[in-house]
Amino acid sequence: MTSAAEGEAGRPVKLGIRLSPPCLLLVYRPARSGAALRLRKMPVKSLTATSNCARVAQELRERHRPHLDAVPQNKLLKMLRVLQEGLSGGRVEDILPRVELEFRVDPDEDLNQLSTELLDRKKAAMDEHFNRQVVRPDQPEFVYDVRQDFDGPKQHSGWDDDGDDW
Amino acid sequence: MAASGPEEREIDYDRPTGAGPLTVKVIMLGDSAVGKSKMMERFLLDDFKPHQHSTFAVNLFRHRCTAQGRDVLVDFWDTAGQEAFKSMHPSYYHQAHACILVFDATRKVTYKGLSGWYQELRENRPKIPALCAVNKIDENPDVTSRSFNFTEKNGMPLYYVSASKGTNVVRLFTDAIDRAVTYKLDPTDEMDHILEELERD
Numbered sequence: 001m002t003s004a005a006e007g008e009a010g011r012p013v014k015l016g017i018r019l020s021p022p023c024l025l026l027v028y029r030p031a032r033s034g035a036a037l038r039l040r041k042m043p044v045k046s047l048t049a050t051s052n053c054a055r056v057a058q059e060l061r062e063r064h065r066p067h068l069d070a071v072p073q074n075k076l077l078k079m080l081r082v083l084q085e086g087l088s089g090g091r092v093e094d095i096l097p098r099v100e101l102e103f104r105v106d107p108d109e110d111l112n113q114l115s116t117e118l119l120d121r122k123k124a125a126m127d128e129h130f131n132r133q134v135v136r137p138d139q140p141e142f143v144y145d146v147r148q149d150f151d152g153p154k155q156h157s158g159w160d161d162d163g164d165d166w
Numbered sequence: 167m168a169a170s171g172p173e174e175r176e177i178d179y180d181r182p183t184g185a186g187p188l189t190v191k192v193i194m195l196g197d198s199a200v201g202k203s204k205m206m207e208r209f210l211l212d213d214f215k216p217h218q219h220s221t222f223a224v225n226l227f228r229h230r231c232t233a234q235g236r237d238v239l240v241d242f243w244d245t246a247g248q249e250a251f252k253s254m255h256p257s258y259y260h261q262a263h264a265c266i267l268v269f270d271a272t273r274k275v276t277y278k279g280l281s282g283w284y285q286e287l288r289e290n291r292p293k294i295p296a297l298c299a300v301n302k303i304d305e306n307p308d309v310t311s312r313s314f315n316f317t318e319k320n321g322m323p324l325y326y327v328s329a330s331k332g333t334n335v336v337r338l339f340t341d342a343i344d345r346a347v348t349y350k351l352d353p354t355d356e357m358d359h360i361l362e363e364l365e366r367d
């Protein structure tokens with residue numbers, strides 16, 4: 001996917017925003033070698049305080065295809081969340097740390113209780129790791145049934161506490 | 167919705183095994199975002215097309231395969247957000263033949279969550295085979311040299327899995343199907359029930 005997107009749209013270099021009017025900014029290196037960096041401005045007109053950012057992200061991806069194809073979903077969602085918070089005023093420096101938290105996975109947090117939308121933000125952050133590790137069926141090294149034994153000596157996980165009663 | 171074809175109809179999993187494939191039900195349990203759906207997707211690949219249950223918010227995946235020389239139709243039941251209640255509807259457990267319990271190698275809190283799921287499982291299905299998977303070993307390879315009280319105390323097999331790389335995913339699901347078929351052909355909990363009644367007489 002990345003290589004196809006690079007072929008047509010170049011490689012994304014930086015993603016930024018302008019709060020008012022809300023606009024997403026993408027700096028990319030065009031596919032043609034030696035070409036100078038370009039800036040693409042993508043106004044985000046449909047965004048309101050109650051918009052579902054995942055839906056807005058999808059609209060943007062379609063409208064600006066293929067420019068956003070190689071931009072990770074969580075990066076895009078994060079920008080949209082900053083823009084969304086910015087609709088009611090405030091400075092990026094103040095908004096960004098709040099939004100960063102929404103996309104950070106705290107290993108001790110119970111995610112069972114989150115709303116679907118908040119859970120999707122955590123999953124978008126996890127997806128970035130997943131996509132870095134994934135071997136998909138269309139890749140030459142893909143093997144359907146990967147078996148690996150881990151039967152060496154085991155140490156205790158340290159995840160059990162004295163009071164635990166399984 | 168269009169009328170469902172024979173492949174989409176809901177199944178009575180306890181149906182006696184006469185003609186046609188053996189039907190079994192395998193359920194997924196575990197906290198939010200441990201990777202239950204990604205594991206299903208990695209196992210089923212192009213067949214990862216959920217059917218919605220007609221009355222309950224769950225995703226069903228139907229899978230046809232051969233196990234123990236038999237033609238088998240498996241329904242996998244996957245959660246659709248009920249984790250918020252830390253509890254599943256009893257119908258989720260009803261007639262299940264095997265259970266896959268999943269936790270996340272990067273989040274201890276999901277390991278702690280297993281006890282609640284396991285307790286609810288046993289209240290509903292005291293005897294069905296349960297298999298445990300620790301997923302996302304690609305993110306925390308160290309976990310593959312670790313042991314866990316939960317699986318040891320409950321005598322449960324532990325699978326070290328990565329849904330992203332595919333490690334041990336097919337092994338886990340084929341073992342679960344195999345255990346489900348064995349259980350269906352010899353449902354020991356139903357036998358216990360009958361023995362109890364005899365003793366009372």
Ligand SMILES: Nc1nc2c(ncn2[C@@H]2O[C@H](COP(=O)(O)OP(=O)(O)OP(=O)(O)O)[C@@H](O)[C@H]2O)c(=O)[nH]1
Pocket residue numbers: 119122123124125126127128129130131133196197198199200201202203204205245246247249301302303304305327328329330331
């Ligand atoms: N690195 C890595 N990430 C994974 C793996 N499996 C799942 N993930 C990530 O974990 C997140 C949650 O995966 P899901 O399959 O949606 O988890 P789930 O258990 O079905 O979650 P709910 O349906 O909300 O209960 C996803 O964003 C995946 O990207 C894995 O093997 N490795």
Ligand SMILES: [Mg+2]
Pocket residue numbers: 202203204244245
């Ligand atoms: Mg899921």
